[in-house]
Amino acid sequence: YLCFRFVKEMALICEILSKISLVDRPTAWGTLGTIRPFLNFEPETDAITLAEAIKAKGVDENTIVSILTNRTNTQRQQIVKVFNTLTQENLATVLQKALSGNLEKVILGLIKTPAQYDVQELKAAMAGFGTDEETLVEILATRNGRQLQEITSIYKQECMSEFEDDIKSDTGGDFCELLLTLAKGRREIDTGTIDYELISTDARALREAIMKSKSPDSKTWIHILTARSHKHLKRVFQKYEEFNSLTIEESINKRFKGDVQKGLLSLVQCIWDIPEYFANRICKGTKGIGASDKTLIRILISRCETDLLSIRTEFKKKCGKSLYSCIQSNTKGDYQSALLALCQGEDL
Numbered sequence: 001y002l003c004f005r006f007v008k009e010m011a012l013i014c015e016i017l018s019k020i021s022l023v024d025r026p027t028a029w030g031t032l033g034t035i036r037p038f039l040n041f042e043p044e045t046d047a048i049t050l051a052e053a054i055k056a057k058g059v060d061e062n063t064i065v066s067i068l069t070n071r072t073n074t075q076r077q078q079i080v081k082v083f084n085t086l087t088q089e090n091l092a093t094v095l096q097k098a099l100s101g102n103l104e105k106v107i108l109g110l111i112k113t114p115a116q117y118d119v120q121e122l123k124a125a126m127a128g129f130g131t132d133e134e135t136l137v138e139i140l141a142t143r144n145g146r147q148l149q150e151i152t153s154i155y156k157q158e159c160m161s162e163f164e165d166d167i168k169s170d171t172g173g174d175f176c177e178l179l180l181t182l183a184k185g186r187r188e189i190d191t192g193t194i195d196y197e198l199i200s201t202d203a204r205a206l207r208e209a210i211m212k213s214k215s216p217d218s219k220t221w222i223h224i225l226t227a228r229s230h231k232h233l234k235r236v237f238q239k240y241e242e243f244n245s246l247t248i249e250e251s252i253n254k255r256f257k258g259d260v261q262k263g264l265l266s267l268v269q270c271i272w273d274i275p276e277y278f279a280n281r282i283c284k285g286t287k288g289i290g291a292s293d294k295t296l297i298r299i300l301i302s303r304c305e306t307d308l309l310s311i312r313t314e315f316k317k318k319c320g321k322s323l324y325s326c327i328q329s330n331t332k333g334d335y336q337s338a339l340l341a342l343c344q345g346e347d348l
């Protein structure tokens with residue numbers, strides 16, 4: 001009994017501690033997600049219901065969607081395990097056969113772990129001719145150090161090659177350097193203290209790196225923008241503007257070109273505000289043609305336990321309509337139901 005009480009008290013202390021650190025980093029640990037743990041979760045029941053839905057005549061997509069979009073990723077991983085043991089089949093393989101199109105993409109994405117899913121998306125961004133540079137930056141600039149290290153190790157297991165080597169063979173120059181440095185996941189964690197001296201030093205170093213010679217010293221920019229905490233960098237950007245009467249974005253536009261210019265601009269957006277960056281990404285994607293479904297699916301799946309509520313708020317501000325109604329007008333059928341379930345609510 002004492003042991004039990006001790007465990008309960010420890011759990012309470014942990015919960016309080018996690019809330020305290022959350023105040024500072026609301027976007028990092030899931031309080032602003034739309035998907036919450038399913039109460040009364042029973043992986044066996046879910047696994048059996050799924051098996052029946054997959055075997056049903058014409059496949060009962062509705063049931064598959066309503067189970068898998070109303071469980072956290074941790075819960076889905078338990079369902080996968082139990083399903084594989086009970087049926088002696090692999091849930092991903094079975095679902096892949098049963099489903100097709102965008103619905104298949106969403107459901108298969110949901111049953112991967114976050115790192116496996118990121119690896120799949122990174123690999124796809126580098127596959128074939130041409131590279132989806134923006135998706136590479138999106139993933140590498142918005143995941144934390146622990147997540148990036150996990151991505152690198154899962155990448156090696158699943159792709160039989162080193163992530164770094166694939167980046168090098170797919171991209172070049174300063175842009176390649178930017179991705180490689182981001183992928184290391186070495187960003188400092190905000191300590192809560194403001195280092196005024198370092199703010200000035202960094203702002204000055206950024207300025208000198210583009211003033212001194214004809215071609216900018218991109219190494220210094222990449223180092224500072226990938227090593228310092230987001231909080232510190234926001235202050236550096238403000239200081240930079242005081243020194244230069246140019247914003248950091250204006251300087252990047254003036255002094256850098258091509259992929260590294262676009263990459264740095266996206267990184268700066270992420271440093272200012274990650275949910276706002278994602279909202280812009282969806283907003284641009286759904287207005288244009290082509291990549292919009294891929295981007296929409298990836299962002300909903302990868303942010304639904306992190307900051308999707310904030311993304312929805314920013315989306316409404318930027319796009320003039322809610323994400324929910326945007327999904328309603330751009331998608332159809334069970335695929336639409338799956339995305340709406342992840343988005344969860346209308347923002348009026």
Ligand SMILES: *[C@@H]1O[C@H](CO)[C@@H](O)[C@H](O)[C@H]1NC(C)=O
Pocket residue numbers: 037038039066070341
């Ligand atoms: C998800 O499950 C919860 C129970 O944990 C339930 O209250 C809620 O209505 C479900 N949401 C949807 C969209 O089905």
